[in-house]
Amino acid sequence: MTHDILVLVDHQKNAVMESTFEALGVARTIAGLTHGRTIAGIAASGAESMVSALGAADAAFVADDQNLAVAAPDALVGAATGIAARCQASHVIIPGTNAFVGVGAKLARRLQVPFINFCRAVRGEGDAIIATSQLFGGKVLADIEVPPTGAVLSICPGVFPPDAGRKEGTPPVERVTVERVERTAQFLRLIESETGDVDITKQDVLIAVGRGIDTEDNIGMAEELAALLGGAVCGSRPVIDQGWLPLSRQVGKSGMAVRPRLYLALGISGAPEHVEGMRQAGYILSVNRDPNAPIFDVSHAGVCGDMFDVLPALIAALKARKGG
Amino acid sequence: MNILVLLRMVPDVVEELVIAGDGMSLDADAIRLRLSEPDEHALEEAVLLKERAGGTVTAIALDAPDIDEVLFTAAAKGADRLVKLHGSWEGIHTQGIARLFCTWLSTVSNSWGADSLLLTGSQAIDDAEGELAALLSEHLQWPYIAVVTSVAMGEDGAARVTKEFAGGLRGEFRIALPAIVGVQSASKPPRYVPVAKVRAASKNAKIESVPVTVPTGDSLRVQKLSFPQPAGKAEMLSGSPEEIAAGILERFVHHGIL
Numbered sequence: 284m285t286h287d288i289l290v291l292v293d294h295q296k297n298a299v300m301e302s303t304f305e306a307l308g309v310a311r312t313i314a315g316l317t318h319g320r321t322i323a324g325i326a327a328s329g330a331e332s333m334v335s336a337l338g339a340a341d342a343a344f345v346a347d348d349q350n351l352a353v354a355a356p357d358a359l360v361g362a363a364t365g366i367a368a369r370c371q372a373s374h375v376i377i378p379g380t381n382a383f384v385g386v387g388a389k390l391a392r393r394l395q396v397p398f399i400n401f402c403r404a405v406r407g408e409g410d411a412i413i414a415t416s417q418l419f420g421g422k423v424l425a426d427i428e429v430p431p432t433g434a435v436l437s438i439c440p441g442v443f444p445p446d447a448g449r450k451e452g453t454p455p456v457e458r459v460t461v462e463r464v465e466r467t468a469q470f471l472r473l474i475e476s477e478t479g480d481v482d483i484t485k486q487d488v489l490i491a492v493g494r495g496i497d498t499e500d501n502i503g504m505a506e507e508l509a510a511l512l513g514g515a516v517c518g519s520r521p522v523i524d525q526g527w528l529p530l531s532r533q534v535g536k537s538g539m540a541v542r543p544r545l546y547l548a549l550g551i552s553g554a555p556e557h558v559e560g561m562r563q564a565g566y567i568l569s570v571n572r573d574p575n576a577p578i579f580d581v582s583h584a585g586v587c588g589d590m591f592d593v594l595p596a597l598i599a600a601l602k603a604r605k606g607g
Numbered sequence: 608m609n610i611l612v613l614l615r616m617v618p619d620v621v622e623e624l625v626i627a628g629d630g631m632s633l634d635a636d637a638i639r640l641r642l643s644e645p646d647e648h649a650l651e652e653a654v655l656l657k658e659r660a661g662g663t664v665t666a667i668a669l670d671a672p673d674i675d676e677v678l679f680t681a682a683a684k685g686a687d688r689l690v691k692l693h694g695s696w697e698g699i700h701t702q703g704i705a706r707l708f709c710t711w712l713s714t715v716s717n718s719w720g721a722d723s724l725l726l727t728g729s730q731a732i733d734d735a736e737g738e739l740a741a742l743l744s745e746h747l748q749w750p751y752i753a754v755v756t757s758v759a760m761g762e763d764g765a766a767r768v769t770k771e772f773a774g775g776l777r778g779e780f781r782i783a784l785p786a787i788v789g790v791q792s793a794s795k796p797p798r799y800v801p802v803a804k805v806r807a808a809s810k811n812a813k814i815e816s817v818p819v820t821v822p823t824g825d826s827l828r829v830q831k832l833s834f835p836q837p838a839g840k841a842e843m844l845s846g847s848p849e850e851i852a853a854g855i856l857e858r859f860v861h862h863g864i865l
Contacts, residue, residue, distance in 0.1 A: 524648075
């Protein structure tokens with residue numbers, strides 16, 4: 284076993300996803316502590332088209348097969364196991380995106396090493412490497428020692444800086460032939476995102492509603508505010524799951540990543556899956572009744588209070604400003 | 608078709624969480640538990656699937672405070688069979704839970720046919736050791752898929768599922784039974800059942816209580832739990848609603864939004 288750190292490359296439609304660069308940055312940190320190399324592992328169809336974006340890796344191991352174009356977890360685990368065996372890396376870093384849910388836990392069992400999920404920090408402490416996982420919607424942190432003999436870590440998307448793993452250049456490539464996995468779901472077709480009437484990724488102002496909006500009818504107030512500010516309404520997962528807003532308005536892990544000038548979050552707790560999609564906004568202002576809501580940690584300003592007191596006052600003030 | 612639904616209780620994060628004296632776990636006496644939200648969606652998807660494609664739904668849970676009400680609610684929603692696993696397993700996490708469920712499943716596996724489908728939540732908020740559905744897949748050697756938002760049966764006897772990726776993109780997959788599916792959200796919001804219906808279920812439905820011993824195995828060793836220090840960077844506005852509104856507008860002007 285080497286002291287090398289393997290990163291599984293997250294890609295969609297043959298484009299390397301931002302989460303990959305975050306993972307490469309983490310891998311480089313750990314490789315610095317283990318005195319090993321950083322290796323990019325790509326399981327894809329047409330994999331070599333992505334290699335030139337992976338200059339932060341010292342080497343790329345590529346499993347290229349048409350069955351890996353849009354792969355189910357079992358097929359990904361099979362390819363990753365083959366890549367890991369070939370490069371003999373001691374540790375594997377996996378972006379914790381939807382494509383990889385379950386992959387880390389399965390891969391760790393195949394490699395007979397521990398799996399550490401939801402990592403949001405990694406540090407050296409003497410001779411030890413400590414990973415910090417976020418649990419319970421981000422409300423509790425767990426420090427867990429990463430065994431020097433090997434582990435698989437899944438990192439929270441949107442937490443680590445991508446620039447630490449972004450570098451142009453093409454690492455040396457080694458091709459890996461992996462066995463086709465029989466016991467796996469088979470990909471049938473892609474279902475593109477519904478564009479809907481509004482593309483929230485292009486809005487300057489977004490009024491985001493979460494569980495705290497309470498009812499579908501209350502979204503009307505958010506719509507009124509959005510109209511006054513020249514923006515649009517979007518929502519966190521619970522609101523979309525209720526059917527109160529269409530999928531095209533979802534912000535977060537399974538939805539859109541947005542960078543408006545203003546993100547006004549109403550009744551959104553700030554669970555990691557949501558924050559991942561909006562933390563890059565220019566100015567974030569949040570209203571929540573819970574003083575400990577994680578959303579305040581990523582906000583520029585906040586109001587700990589009842590949105591149903593604040594919203595009408597804000598709407599009235601905006602109307603007065605426009606009218607006066 | 609046998610549809611199995613695994614239900615897990617997790618700490619209710621709406622309540623304040625308390626770290627135990629050992630600093631390595633939550634204080635079990637001080638936290639309230641609730642049904643893991645993705646598991647609630649898994650149950651809903653199971654019942655919807657039964658309504659469309661037939662079969663029976665078995666809801667299985669580990670013994671925990673208020674678990675009987677959770678199981679009776681499952682019955683009120685449409686579960687046909689209720690199973691509660693009991694034993695002593697203080698402080699086990701996802702790896703131990705997976706071993707426990709597999710122990711029970713292997714004792715009854717000859718009563719499940721090849722047309723079995725196991726649904727549970729795609730992830731839980733305490734899955735530091737990994738996702739339960741993924742671990743079960745390794746134990747049982749059944750194919751697995753997660754982040755699923757709809758399950759249907761194809762004419763060939765395999766399931767058709769929709770899996771979420773990023774940016775609103777989804778994929779349709781075929782998965783042959785027996786299989787394990789991690790449900791992110793059901794194709795419809797979980798149905799509401801009135802208290803009276805749950806009470807009726809508690810009189811008519813029977814919970815099979817099964818003793819299980821947790822097989823030993825590896826578990827992650829947590830060095831320390833802590834609460835995140837607030838970044839403290841949010842400027843908190845206070846006062847009357849009108850004062851807050853004025854403060855907000857002032858900041859909008861300052862940041863070029865107005």
